[in-house]
Structure formats: structure tokens, C-alpha cells
Amino acid sequence: MILHIEKEELIFGINTVQRAMAVKSTLPVLEGIYICADAKGLQLICTDLSLGIQTFLACDIEEEGKVVLPGRLFAEIVRKLPDGDVDITIxxxxxxxxxxxxxxxxxxxxxxETFPDLAEVSDASSFTIAQPVLKDMIRQTIFAVATDETRPILTGALLEIQQNNLTMVALDGYRLALRKEALSAPSEEKQIVIPGKSLSEIGKLLDDDGDDVHIMSQDTHVMVEIKNTRVIARLLDGEFIKYRQIMPTDHHTRVQVAARDLFDSIDRASLMAREGKNNLVRFQISENKLILTSNSEMGDVYEEIPIAMEGQDLEIAFNARYFTDVLKIMDDETINLDFTTNISPCVVNPVEGDKFSYLVLPVRIY
Amino acid sequence: MILHIEKEELIFGINTVQRAMAVKSTLPVLEGIYICADAKGLQLICTDLSLGIQTFLACDIEEEGKVVLPGRLFAEIVRKLPDGDVDITIxxxxxxxxxxxxxxxxxxxxxxETFPDLAEVSDASSFTIAQPVLKDMIRQTIFAVATDETRPILTGALLEIQQNNLTMVALDGYRLALRKEALSAPSEEKQIVIPGKSLSEIGKLLDDDGDDVHIMSQDTHVMVEIKNTRVIARLLDGEFIKYRQIMPTDHHTRVQVAARDLFDSIDRASLMAREGKNNLVRFQISENKLILTSNSEMGDVYEEIPIAMEGQDLEIAFNARYFTDVLKIMDDETINLDFTTNISPCVVNPVEGDKFSYLVLPVRIY
Structure with a gap:
């Protein structure tokens, strides 16, 4: 193999595929970058068997060939090269x-020849979505994916197409994040569960603008096509939680509050809550005021926020992090909090629209 | 105590003194911030017994008093407060x-009352220096301070006044960094050794512009006065290495090279040298070329840099890091490397001036 390629193009390609490279593997080849120059052009591939990324790069191929290079060392060397054209010969x-x-x-x-083939995914059942929209859907749900493995299916996010709506749902037993978008073209109904780690890497490959992406899936794998790059992720096996049955349909108390104020107050209260180990913040809702309190051996925090409220007064408590997590990813200035009782979930919604919804379980207080 | 203070002023004060706060101590009071409001104003103090920092802040004192607050929690709470005036009552x-x-x-x-007093340092023997100059002197020597404790005196940097020159020297047995400045006013000759950690914190408190600092020392402590802040560091006990005796006075080969090119080439070569564990980079100097090579089981790197040279050809080898460390902190575009033999130290100097000098031992190659 003999090829000439611009350093920046090669770095871009390495950065793209390296997201799927195995960090520590018993198969050394999985810690490598597969490089193939043939009639189709120059392609790089990395895979850790769960996630695979393939990308095609612009270059001048003088002689075809292929090889797997030790990924980390090759990447570091290329990144540190002088600016200019890189010649690679094998x-x-x-x-x-x-x-x-x-x-x-x-x-x-x-x-x-020892490098594993990526799974083939046909485009029989595919749909198209704008990069920034998909990026946003991932950002607004991925944080709620379960991190412990007791229920493996919850370590992934559900991607569902129903009645021309694409819905992404993640939940971990304590909270649930849901993000919905209308598809621009009719698409076959489906339900797939993508591992959180793979979805997170897909999110990082997406631009805030840029071309649409094509997503196609078969029984075991999903493929996301972003320009010259293909991401192939193994799906999680099993049935996702029937999330529609969990969503409350009613509420007895509705609070309208400035998202930034709520975040700042919970953030301060959680400093003290953290010292108390349980990370508990109490909410007292009455007289158009939300009072947040936390305490520990070190002391206590009291926070008062003006709100607009409808319905009954309420005292309820939450793990502070489940609130700060969602407030970090909501872009709305004002949000609604809907409560039923102090032992049933609270639903966090934007005041406008129904694209996003978040459900969080309270902590029982006595 | 009752006081009113601007949040930003309080944060500035906390950030200043917190550098001397003990991270984990058997004395809880050392993990605290001492706060005292009296006729002298509001002062904050932290100390880990080796380093102490005291700062005075602008505020409105309604009632005098003093207390020690749990440092980390207090600092986090103040940083997260809403913008505005803070009222503190005790x-x-x-x-x-x-x-x-x-x-x-x-x-x-x-x-x-359980908070330790800071050492008193009289201003009998003091000198004055501009903040950016002292900051630069610290930056250009601190990296060569020994990190292992086998020779405790080397974990500090020497600060020497002789013939109206202030010299700072750090060495670790493999390399030596020296930075010199003329003092603007005559000052008493002295030699003190400041612990590297304390000197590093002093460096972080200095501005790139701003008022002069006053430095005064007695037998056991040095005090650095920066505006409203006093830093008091315990000195290291013992005699520093007689560094003048180590500095070579002659050379057989002089290489003039672009600092950036040399850094980039060694940086690349060190990637492979790192794989070989010994971090060894070989220098071949001849025919106005510097050839750098490194190798390991993973492969080898060859780098060619144009140089101007005087004297004999030479083959010599170094630990790559000892060169990249110094090239990171030299601001000169072109530098001189002076060599004698391949088993004697190399001296790195700016082409212009003698304010900075760096000596590095080679690694014997067979």
C-alpha cells in the first residue's frame, strides 16, 4: 500500500473511528485501526464488537493494500506530525x-485478515432525521440510562417509531426521560434498544448542523449513516419497559418556575444534602413559594423561590441529582412541575410543547 | 460577628487563602478557613502548617468576631450563591x-482559638521585585524541583541574592534550571530554600502585571507580600547543592536550533521512546543536521532537523522528558545547546542573554 493524505483529513478520520476502538482487549486487533485502500477509496474501521465505526477519507492511493495499526500509538503519532501531507507505505x-x-x-x-467484519445492515427499513435533532434527542435522554447492570435492558435507550413519531426513552428505575419528534416522511413502526454507550458515541459524531442522517435497523443491529461514516451498533436483546403505562395522566398540583432559579437553589441545597450522604432535598409548595431545604450534621440550607402554582399545597422530597440532571439539559426558561401526591412521581415538562417529558420518583419522608 | 460583603470579593478571598488549606489533616481546624473581623478589617487565613496565606478583604463590619469555618463546604456554598451582597452572622x-x-x-x-498562629517574619531583611518577573522565575525553575524525597533539600528551590542579583535554582539530580534577575535596589546577600509546593502556590497568586511584591525572610520562614495578601512559607533546612560547581564552563559542540522544531521532534520521538519504557531519545549531530531517533518493540522514529553547528560531531542520548520540560517553558525562538562529551551534561541557553540556563545529564549509550 502506498498513499498520500492530508494530515488534517487523516486526523479527522482517526478521531471518528477511534470512538469504537477497544481500550483494553484480549484481542490486540480490536485495539487497532483497520486501514484499507482499494477501489472504493481509503477506509478506516474500529470496532469493540459492540460498536463499529467505518469512515471513508479523501486521499491519493498509489498502490492498494490493507493493514491493522496499533490504534493508540498510530493516532498519537499522526496528531503530532508536522503540518503537511502524510505518506503511508506498507x-x-x-x-x-x-x-x-x-x-x-x-x-x-x-x-x-484477523480483523472482525462489521455486521451487515440492509436499508430495507430506514428513516431519515436531521443531525441536530438526533443530537438533541440523545442529549436529552442519555443521562437517564441506567448505569448498573441489574436490568441490562435499562442500560440502553428505546428508539420507537409509532404513527410517524420518533420517540427516545431512557429510564433507570428512579426517573425517566422522554423526547419525541415528528418524522418528515412515513416510516415503518419499530422498537429497538440501543446501548447507552453506543448512543452516546453516536451523539458525539453528530454536528449541530450538517446533512441528514439515515438510520436503518435489522434484528440485531442498527446502522447510522452520517455522510462518509457508518456507525453500526449491536442492539440490546429483550423487551423495554412499557413506558406509556408509567406516565401519570393527571396532577393535583402544578408549579411553574424559572428553570435557572430552580437549578441554582437545588445545586446549593445539594451541597449540604451531599454531606448528609442521602442527597435529599425537601420541597415545600404553598402560597406561590417553593421552599427547598436540606440538612446534614454540618448544617442546613434554606432556599426560597417565587413560583406560580395551581392546586394543592404539597411537601415532597427528592434526590437532588435527579433534578439537577434534568435541569442541565432543558433549554426552556420556564418549566412546569406536576405533582399528584408526595409518594407518586413528579413530571417535569416545558411550559410550551410536548417534545420533552421527565418523570422522577420522590423519596419517602416521615 | 455581623458583616456584609460582595460575593465576588469573598470568592476572591477564599480562592486566595484556600491554596494553603490542608486537604486531609488530623487537625480539622487546618481544613478550615479562619475568619476574623476586627478593627484591622476582615481577614481570612488558611494554613497547612508548612504554608500559610492571609488576606484582607473590603467589607462592611457591623459587629466584630471570629470563627473557623469548614473550608471546602464554605467555599463551595459561597461560589454557588446568587449574585449580590452576602450577609454573614455568627x-x-x-x-x-x-x-x-x-x-x-x-x-x-x-x-x-484552636487555629494556629502564622509565623511572624520581620521586614528587617527584605527586597522588592515585580510580580510578572517573580512569576516567570518560578515558572522557569519549578519544574526541575525534585519530586522524590530521598534528598529533602532538593524538593525546594534555592533563592539566592548575591551582588544584587536574584537567582532561583532547582535541580533533581538529573537536570538543573537556573533563572537570574538583577534587583533594582541593593539588598542583603542571602540563600534560602523554599519548598516547591509553596513556591508553586506563590506563583499562582502572582499577576502578569500588578504591584511589586515584597519578600522578607528570617531563619525559618519567608514572607511574600502581594497587595493585601501575605504568604508565609516554612523554609527547608539544610544546605543546597553548590550549583556553581556543576555548571560547565566550556563546550566542544554548539548547536543552534529552532526551539519549536526541537520540541515537536522530541515530542514525536518520545511517543515511541515511551513504549520502550526508558524514554530514551538519541541525538546525532553532524553536517548541520540534528537527527533524533527512538525505538521500541513497537517500531522506531527518525526525525531530522536543520541546525547551525560549531565544533565536533556528537552522538548522545537523553531522557526525552528532560528536554520537553525545558522547551515548554523557554520563550525563545532559537536556543543554543552546548555539549562537551556524550557523558557530560548538555547546557541549554537562550541565544540572547544569560537570564536562563538549563543543564541536563545524558543517558549513557553503548
Whole structure:
């Protein structure tokens, strides 16, 4: 293989695929970057078997060939190269030379035949969505994905198409985040569960503008096509929680509050709550005031926020983090908090629209 | 105690003194911030017994008093307060209330009488220096302070006044960094050794502009006065290495090279050197070229840099980090490397001036 490529293009490609590279693996080849130059162009691939990323790069191929390079070292070397064109040559014994200006690095490649194939996903059932929209949907749900493995299905997010709406749902047993978007074109109904880690990496590959992405799925895998890049993620097996049955349909108390004020107050209260180990913040709702309190051996915090309220007074308590998490990702200035009783979930909604919804369980207080 | 203070002023004060706060101590009071409001104004103090910082803040004192507050929690609470004036009150039982807009925090203070006194340092022997100059002197030597404790005196930097020159020297047995400045006024000759950690914190308190600082020392302590802040550091006991005897006076090979090129090449070579564990980079100097090579099981790196040279050809090897460390802190575009033999130290100097000098030992190669 002999090829010439701009340093910046190569760095972009490495940064793209490296997200799927295994960090520590018993198979050294999974800690590598697969490089193949042939009639289709130059492609890089990384995979940790759960997630695979393939990208095509612009370059000048003088002689075809393929190899797997030790990923971390290759990436670091390329990032530190002088600015200019990079020449990469590989001989028949997989000896690789990377040359750029006065810098020349030689390293031993690994056998490309030992690199696992990525799963094939046909485009029989696909839909299209704008990059910033998908990025936003991921950002507003991923934080609620379960981090412990006791119920493996909850370590993923549900992606559901029903009646031309795309819904993403994540929940961990204590809170649930839901984000909905209308699709621009009719699409086959489906329910798939994408592992949180894979979804998070997909989110990082998406631009705030840029072309639409195509998403296609089969039984076991989903493929997301972003320009010259394909991300293939293994799906989680099993049935997701029937989330519609959990969502409360009614409320006895509605609070309208400035999201920023609420965040700042809970953030302060949680400093003291943290000292008390349980991270508990109490809400007292009455007379158009929300009073937040927390305490521990170290002392106590009292916070008063003006609100607009409808319905009954209420005293209820929450794990502070479940509130700060959601307030960080909501873009709305004013939000609604809907309560039923002090032992049933609170629903956090934007005042306008129904694209986002968040449900959080209270902590029982005596 | 009752006082009113601007949040930003209080945060500035906390940030200043917190650098001397003990992180984990058997004496809880050392993890605290001492606060005293009296006729002298409001002062904050932290000390870990080795380093002490005291600062005076502008505020409105309604009633005098003093207390020690749990430092980390107090600092976090103040940083997160709403923008505005902060009211702090302390009752006779050391119950502290911090109030700002709708936020009110209560906590229990510690007995201020248990807080250790800072050492007194008289201004009998003092000198004055501009903040940016002292900041620069610290930055250009501190990295060479020894990090292991086998020779405790080397964990500090020497500060020497001789013939109206202030010299700062740090060395760790493998390399030595020296920075010199002429003092604007005659000052008593002295040699003190300031612990690296204390010197580093002093460096962080200095501005790139701003008033001159006053430095005074006695047998056991040095005091640095920066505006309203006093830093008092315990000195290291013992005699520093006679560094003048180490500095080579002659050279057989002189290399003039662009600092940025040399840094980039060593940086790349060190990626491979790192894989080889010993971090070794070989220098080959001949024909107005500097060739750098490194190798490991993973492969090898070859770097070629144009230089101007005088004297003999040379092959010599170094620990890559000892070169990248110094190249990071030199501001000169072009530097001189002076060599004698491949088993004697290399001296790195700016082409212009003699304010800075760096000596590094080679690694023997066979």
C-alpha cells in the first residue's frame, strides 16, 4: 500500500473511528485501526464488537493494500506530525512507514485478515432525521440510562417509531426521560434498544448542523449513516419497559418556575444534602413559594423561590441529582412541575410543547 | 460577628487563602478557613502548617468576631450563591448564618482559638521585585524541583541574592534550571530554600502585571507580600547543592536550533521512546543536521532537523522528558545547546542573554 493524505483529513478520520476502538482487549486487533485502500477509496474501521465505526477519507492511493495499526500509538503519532501531507507505505511483511516532512516513523502492522467484519445492515427499513435533532434527542435522554447492570435492558435507550413519531426513552428505575419528534416522511413502526454507550458515541459524531442522517435497523443491529461514516451498533436483546403505562395522566398540583432559579437553589441545597450522604432535598409548595431545604450534621440550607402554582399545597422530597440532571439539559426558561401526591412521581415538562417529558420518583419522608 | 460583603470579593478571598488549606489533616481546624473581623478589617487565613496565606478583604463590619469555618463546604456554598451582597452572622455559640437573596445556609463553626498562629517574619531583611518577573522565575525553575524525597533539600528551590542579583535554582539530580534577575535596589546577600509546593502556590497568586511584591525572610520562614495578601512559607533546612560547581564552563559542540522544531521532534520521538519504557531519545549531530531517533518493540522514529553547528560531531542520548520540560517553558525562538562529551551534561541557553540556563545529564549509550 502506498498513499498520500492530508494530515488534517487523516486526523479527522482517526478521531471518528477511534470512538469504537477497544481500550483494553484480549484481542490486540480490536485495539487497532483497520486501514484499507482499494477501489472504493481509503477506509478506516474500529470496532469493540459492540460498536463499529467505518469512515471513508479523501486521499491519493498509489498502490492498494490493507493493514491493522496499533490504534493508540498510530493516532498519537499522526496528531503530532508536522503540518503537511502524510505518506503511508506498507510492505508485504506489514512493515508500515509514516512519513511527513523531516519525520519518519516505522511500525509493525497486524494482519488485516484477523480483523472482525462489521455486521451487515440492509436499508430495507430506514428513516431519515436531521443531525441536530438526533443530537438533541440523545442529549436529552442519555443521562437517564441506567448505569448498573441489574436490568441490562435499562442500560440502553428505546428508539420507537409509532404513527410517524420518533420517540427516545431512557429510564433507570428512579426517573425517566422522554423526547419525541415528528418524522418528515412515513416510516415503518419499530422498537429497538440501543446501548447507552453506543448512543452516546453516536451523539458525539453528530454536528449541530450538517446533512441528514439515515438510520436503518435489522434484528440485531442498527446502522447510522452520517455522510462518509457508518456507525453500526449491536442492539440490546429483550423487551423495554412499557413506558406509556408509567406516565401519570393527571396532577393535583402544578408549579411553574424559572428553570435557572430552580437549578441554582437545588445545586446549593445539594451541597449540604451531599454531606448528609442521602442527597435529599425537601420541597415545600404553598402560597406561590417553593421552599427547598436540606440538612446534614454540618448544617442546613434554606432556599426560597417565587413560583406560580395551581392546586394543592404539597411537601415532597427528592434526590437532588435527579433534578439537577434534568435541569442541565432543558433549554426552556420556564418549566412546569406536576405533582399528584408526595409518594407518586413528579413530571417535569416545558411550559410550551410536548417534545420533552421527565418523570422522577420522590423519596419517602416521615 | 455581623458583616456584609460582595460575593465576588469573598470568592476572591477564599480562592486566595484556600491554596494553603490542608486537604486531609488530623487537625480539622487546618481544613478550615479562619475568619476574623476586627478593627484591622476582615481577614481570612488558611494554613497547612508548612504554608500559610492571609488576606484582607473590603467589607462592611457591623459587629466584630471570629470563627473557623469548614473550608471546602464554605467555599463551595459561597461560589454557588446568587449574585449580590452576602450577609454573614455568627452568634456566641459559633453558629454561622450565610444569607444572600433567597438563600440561607446555617453551619456550625469551629473554635477560632484552636487555629494556629502564622509565623511572624520581620521586614528587617527584605527586597522588592515585580510580580510578572517573580512569576516567570518560578515558572522557569519549578519544574526541575525534585519530586522524590530521598534528598529533602532538593524538593525546594534555592533563592539566592548575591551582588544584587536574584537567582532561583532547582535541580533533581538529573537536570538543573537556573533563572537570574538583577534587583533594582541593593539588598542583603542571602540563600534560602523554599519548598516547591509553596513556591508553586506563590506563583499562582502572582499577576502578569500588578504591584511589586515584597519578600522578607528570617531563619525559618519567608514572607511574600502581594497587595493585601501575605504568604508565609516554612523554609527547608539544610544546605543546597553548590550549583556553581556543576555548571560547565566550556563546550566542544554548539548547536543552534529552532526551539519549536526541537520540541515537536522530541515530542514525536518520545511517543515511541515511551513504549520502550526508558524514554530514551538519541541525538546525532553532524553536517548541520540534528537527527533524533527512538525505538521500541513497537517500531522506531527518525526525525531530522536543520541546525547551525560549531565544533565536533556528537552522538548522545537523553531522557526525552528532560528536554520537553525545558522547551515548554523557554520563550525563545532559537536556543543554543552546548555539549562537551556524550557523558557530560548538555547546557541549554537562550541565544540572547544569560537570564536562563538549563543543564541536563545524558543517558549513557553503548
Amino acid at each position: 510492505d508485504d511483511n506489514l512493515n508500515v512507514t509514516i512519513q511527513c516532512m523531516g519525520s519518519r516513523t516505522k511500525m509493525k502492522g497486524l494482519d488485516p | 452568634d456566641d455559640n459559633l453558629n454561622v448564618t450565610i444569607q444572600c437573596m433567597g438563600s440561607r445556609t446555617k453551619m456550625k463553626g469551629l473554635d477560632p
